[in-house]
Amino acid sequence: MTTLLPDAPPTPGAKLTQPRRRLGYGTAVTLVIAALALVLVIVSLATGTVAVSLFDTLRAAIGIDTGTGADFIVGQLRAPRIYTAALVGALLATSGALMQSIARNPLASPDLLGVSAGAAAGAVLCIYVARTTSSLALAPFAVIGALAAATLVIVLGSQGRLEPFRMIIAGIGVNFVATSVITLTLTKIPQDVVPQAYAWIVGSTNARTWEHVAMGAASCAVIVPLAIFMVRRLRVLEMGDELAAGLGLRPGQLRFVALAAAAVAAGLAAALVGPIAFIALVAPAIARRITRSPGITVVSAALIGVILTVASDLAARELIDSVQLPVGLYTSLIGGPYLIYLIIRSKDAFR
Secondary structure, three states, X not given: OOOOOOOOOOOOOOOOOOXXXXXXXXXXXXXXXXXXXXXXXXHHHHOOOOXXXXXXXXXXXXXXXXXXXXXXXXXXXXXXXXXXXHHHHXXXXXXXXXXXXXXXXXXXXXXXXXXXXHHHHHHHHHHHHHOOOOHHHHHHHHHHHHHHHHHHHHHHOEOOOEOHHHHHHHHHHHHHHHHHHHHHHHOOOOOOOHHHHHHHHOOOOOOOOHHHHHHHHHHHHHHHHHHHHHHHHHHHHOOOHHHHHHOOOOHHHHHHHHHHHHHHHHHHHHHHHOOOOOHHHHHHHHHHHHHOOOOOOHHHHHHHHHHHHHHHHHHHHHOOOOOOOOHHHHHHHHHHHHHHHHHHHOOOOOO
């Protein structure tokens, strides 16, 4: 018979050590993504036709007076534009992550479900009525347009409960209707506002100011934490409504709140820089793949969105000499091939 001896008591003065918690793979990857996003923002701030030292760039970027040209070049031109692009990327990626989780479909995004087009339609109507392209004036109309489009997707895409395939089909229809409204409204806009309207519609980060940064920061401060708060519930919801209801969740209410948050995020992003395509589609997918997460990942998706938009903005500024193309063109060059790949390779894309 084996006798189990008690553990020996600790010797006097010995330190009790707790087992170290290992950093999870997903968390480690997210930290690396955050570092890459920060480096890319700094590189973008320091890059331009006018050379500025890195030290002056960093000081001017956070509002410290340098007494040099960096105060205007970086502090008033580059920084507001780059920060706005980063915040918009985070908003769009968060919106896409929420929609893909709700629909349980990698094709679900505000671009393809018509939410971005609805936001653009609302904003264009504001431009037509008020003859202004101010983001503060456009924001309420863009949000209302996004919410209206999302509501239509819910109504048309549900038959007792939301069906992913019906949502995609309904979103395509809403997208066509919203695009028609945009085209018709553009033909009625006064000639003196047409250039600004077209520049906004294609998605441009040019001439952004600190007001845009403040609006984007306030939007992210509300939307991103709300999405993070819903992550665990949405991961349960991804396993099925029956399981979620059995665990005490209300699938319909949770889905409605998440979709409303996604629509508001897409609307606010559109109000800031216009509709930028494919960030909401691509960023969550990349985040899930590199973090090896089976479900929604908000923080890593938002950081990937920052990287994609800032990189696209940098390409729009510097890739072609003397020409600044819309940032939406470069995001489409990224997202278009990915969408084709997703349709061809994904077995569950239309189920």
